[in-house]
Amino acid sequence: MTRWTLPAITFALFVVAAVAAPWLVGDGGIGLLFEIVLMLAMAQLWNLLAGYTGLVSMGLQCFVGLGGYVTIFASNTLRLPPYWVLPLAPLVCGLVAAASAIFLFRLRDAYFSISTWVFSEVVAMLVFIAPGFGHVSGMTLETARAIDYEVFLLANFWIATGFAAAVMVGIYLLLNSALGLSMLSVRDDEVAAASIGINVWRNRFIAYVAASAGCGLAGGISFMAALFVTVTTAFDLNWVVAMIFIVIIGGIGTLEGPIVGTIVYYGVRELFANLFALSGSWYLIALGSVAVLTMLFAPRGIWPFVRDRLGVEWLSIARKLPTIATEDDAKGSVSTSHGSLRA
Amino acid sequence: MLLEVAHLDAFYGDFQALEDITMAVDSGESVAFLGANGAGKTTFLRCLTGLIERKRGTITFAGGDISHMSVETIARRGIALAPEGRMLFPSLNVEENLQMGGLSRRRGYWNLQRIYELFPLLAERRLQMPNRLSGGQQGLVAIGRALMANPTLLLCDEISLGLDPLAVEQIYASFTAIRLEGTATVLVEQDVRRASSTTDRIYCLLEGRVTLHSESRRLDTDELTRAYFGT
Amino acid sequence: MVWIGTVINGVLLGGLYGLFGVGLALVFGVTRIVNIMHGEFIALSAFIALGISTVLPNAHPLLLVVPVMIASFALGYVLQALFVNRSMRLPDPLAPLLLTFGLSIVTRNLMIEAFGVNPRSIHQGDFAQLSIDVCGVQIGVLPLVTLALAVVLFVTLQLVLRRTKIGRIVRATADNSEVVRLMGVRPSSVYSIVMGFSFALAGVAGLMLALRTTFTPFSGVERLLISFEVVVMGGLGSFWGAMLGGIALGVAQLVGLRINPNSGFLYANLVFFVVVLLRPNGLFGARQ
Numbered sequence: 001m002t003r004w005t006l007p008a009i010t011f012a013l014f015v016v017a018a019v020a021a022p023w024l025v026g027d028g029g030i031g032l033l034f035e036i037v038l039m040l041a042m043a044q045l046w047n048l049l050a051g052y053t054g055l056v057s058m059g060l061q062c063f064v065g066l067g068g069y070v071t072i073f074a075s076n077t078l079r080l081p082p083y084w085v086l087p088l089a090p091l092v093c094g095l096v097a098a099a100s101a102i103f104l105f106r107l108r109d110a111y112f113s114i115s116t117w118v119f120s121e122v123v124a125m126l127v128f129i130a131p132g133f134g135h136v137s138g139m140t141l142e143t144a145r146a147i148d149y150e151v152f153l154l155a156n157f158w159i160a161t162g163f164a165a166a167v168m169v170g171i172y173l174l175l176n177s178a179l180g181l182s183m184l185s186v187r188d189d190e191v192a193a194a195s196i197g198i199n200v201w202r203n204r205f206i207a208y209v210a211a212s213a214g215c216g217l218a219g220g221i222s223f224m225a226a227l228f229v230t231v232t233t234a235f236d237l238n239w240v241v242a243m244i245f246i247v248i249i250g251g252i253g254t255l256e257g258p259i260v261g262t263i264v265y266y267g268v269r270e271l272f273a274n275l276f277a278l279s280g281s282w283y284l285i286a287l288g289s290v291a292v293l294t295m296l297f298a299p300r301g302i303w304p305f306v307r308d309r310l311g312v313e314w315l316s317i318a319r320k321l322p323t324i325a326t327e328d329d330a331k332g333s334v335s336t337s338h339g340s341l342r343a
Numbered sequence: 344m345l346l347e348v349a350h351l352d353a354f355y356g357d358f359q360a361l362e363d364i365t366m367a368v369d370s371g372e373s374v375a376f377l378g379a380n381g382a383g384k385t386t387f388l389r390c391l392t393g394l395i396e397r398k399r400g401t402i403t404f405a406g407g408d409i410s411h412m413s414v415e416t417i418a419r420r421g422i423a424l425a426p427e428g429r430m431l432f433p434s435l436n437v438e439e440n441l442q443m444g445g446l447s448r449r450r451g452y453w454n455l456q457r458i459y460e461l462f463p464l465l466a467e468r469r470l471q472m473p474n475r476l477s478g479g480q481q482g483l484v485a486i487g488r489a490l491m492a493n494p495t496l497l498l499c500d501e502i503s504l505g506l507d508p509l510a511v512e513q514i515y516a517s518f519t520a521i522r523l524e525g526t527a528t529v530l531v532e533q534d535v536r537r538a539s540s541t542t543d544r545i546y547c548l549l550e551g552r553v554t555l556h557s558e559s560r561r562l563d564t565d566e567l568t569r570a571y572f573g574t
Numbered sequence: 575m576v577w578i579g580t581v582i583n584g585v586l587l588g589g590l591y592g593l594f595g596v597g598l599a600l601v602f603g604v605t606r607i608v609n610i611m612h613g614e615f616i617a618l619s620a621f622i623a624l625g626i627s628t629v630l631p632n633a634h635p636l637l638l639v640v641p642v643m644i645a646s647f648a649l650g651y652v653l654q655a656l657f658v659n660r661s662m663r664l665p666d667p668l669a670p671l672l673l674t675f676g677l678s679i680v681t682r683n684l685m686i687e688a689f690g691v692n693p694r695s696i697h698q699g700d701f702a703q704l705s706i707d708v709c710g711v712q713i714g715v716l717p718l719v720t721l722a723l724a725v726v727l728f729v730t731l732q733l734v735l736r737r738t739k740i741g742r743i744v745r746a747t748a749d750n751s752e753v754v755r756l757m758g759v760r761p762s763s764v765y766s767i768v769m770g771f772s773f774a775l776a777g778v779a780g781l782m783l784a785l786r787t788t789f790t791p792f793s794g795v796e797r798l799l800i801s802f803e804v805v806v807m808g809g810l811g812s813f814w815g816a817m818l819g820g821i822a823l824g825v826a827q828l829v830g831l832r833i834n835p836n837s838g839f840l841y842a843n844l845v846f847f848v849v850v851l852l853r854p855n856g857l858f859g860a861r862q
Contacts, residue, residue, distance in 0.1 A: 426756070432745070443746050446743070492758075
């Protein structure tokens, strides 16, 4: 049993579940799973930025919205099925993110966070004012009329699950790589990292552009499926609010955290909105209370709490230091000492 | 005995910083703690003030067990610390820093007026901000701030480290006045000559353990060298 | 001439914005917490003010300031003491952030359940409608009073911090919360007092808001970004910076709306960016 075993099994299970799901749950269930899976991907991307690079963004909704608008606009204008133009979403968002990094990266901590929010508001307002994007009415996906509804639903679901799987596998592999190690060192101690030659700016830039592009693709997929985008839904602060909630409740800086957080988030929502059939405010009150209680009793998040209590590992990227053989080797028994770097 | 420490162990996480420390200070006495960097001297003072929570053993002060008391309570009981690096409040001027020291309003000899008499330099610079003072002047403020609490036990952590000789002279000259008023002192120092000439007894620490306990005037240099560096 | 009127009204609006931000600046300066609940403080205070005004229907609206501040102080103190202080035990700033965020969601939705989403307002006589004529420009009395009140509160806050014992203690705790314990000060008590002050200041902002316009339980979160912008522009922890930031945003806002009535907060946000890029630590923050 190596440290790749559990992640590999998890991945396999995920693939099987994704393929089988449409036959296990109805159309409404697929819609919910679609939403959950996209949210999980976005939460992992926010976690990449905040938990692994130290950039707390309150502006990723900007790229979710831009991705949605780019996809629908391109599909309508080029008269192509939306699937073909999806790659434009991360492309445009990556470019915008790269441009914004030039000035946003001059700011630190809370200044940076607030400024990302303001940036998103500015972009939202510009899209609102700009001609050709529908102003207050938004835009509808006209090319979807040609697609069969059932096929559309299935295709979207599998694209979303494929995307989420790719994001998680990508992040897992990234963090296990040399680039990932340098990112973690920047997160832990920026000055120390710089002093051993790590290019702090470049690390942050890569993570920021990747997360933004990822959110752009997520937005493209989401609004393509919704067939309709407006400035209010596209650039809604609640996108990043949900990401922040999921990651911090689940456990920031861990891969398992966002998974746990997503389950909690949707669990509470479905419980209160559907099962208890209470008005919308009560589910939000429950969600807020979960946040408060978790921060009071498990401030590092639910997953680290469980992990440390039960001593289990799942998708850990903790690195084991090389074993050191000692004198006992000569006598035939190997005495090893190793520690581990927890990520 | 004003302060009695028995079998004190202290930990930073899993790392044991102090092992089986036993020592005592009587009212009005002056004791020095010597040792190289990392020996555990600062850790020891932090234990006395309550800043280290992970510890074993007993610390008795003025008849009460302070091993599990909070920092704030211990401070109000009469232990004051002039910390390593002085640690003055950068947003407060000299006088305000001193006033912060006197917050607990303990009765005693020391007040603002008398601190200014002890350190006339500070009186001239009452309204200056700490970043405009030299290291030595900051050291005076740190000691003055600790004295303002009218402590029965004054702890000084490497208060002369890195300071110009003139400032160090002034600081050590003040200890005479401090002793006259009956405050017991524990000095953590690296300057052996000064420490042994100002105090009654010295302890030496090495890797968290007491390796020497001697009266200052009977201090044997060879013995101290062995205790300081270990052989 | 019309533009001068716009600028003047922008300055006055800036007084309200400054008032929104000062409580947030105080909390951040001392505790280093970004208090997401701040918006809810403003909205809740508006409802508290509404409640008090129904009990005292003939009182001049400005007299409501004192009871609103007292009630707000108490609420802020209790919230910090019961909840936020606990989450500050670890040095990670994200835990208190999410805690205040969770509290804000709970508070806002409790307000929705309790008061509904219909817009409310406070009607205390004609005070809110008064205006004076200065050289042909109509200036509302209420905005003028708001700015004056903001300046008075700022000056009082500065005086309390610089000249009083509690102010010294607060500044010392903000400087070094460990060393201050050595002087017998409990940092958590200081934080509770500071949060109480912060809430009291937000209370005045909420009252002024309620007098000026209609409000709903959403009125706080709608103004959260402006509050943050004011604080960040000024330089985290600087009150005069927050005041200036508020005025700059107020002027930008009204001038922008005159240029394009549909632009919302666009011009204010752009001014924010310009300032923050020219001075990455705010107008009066520490130089980098």
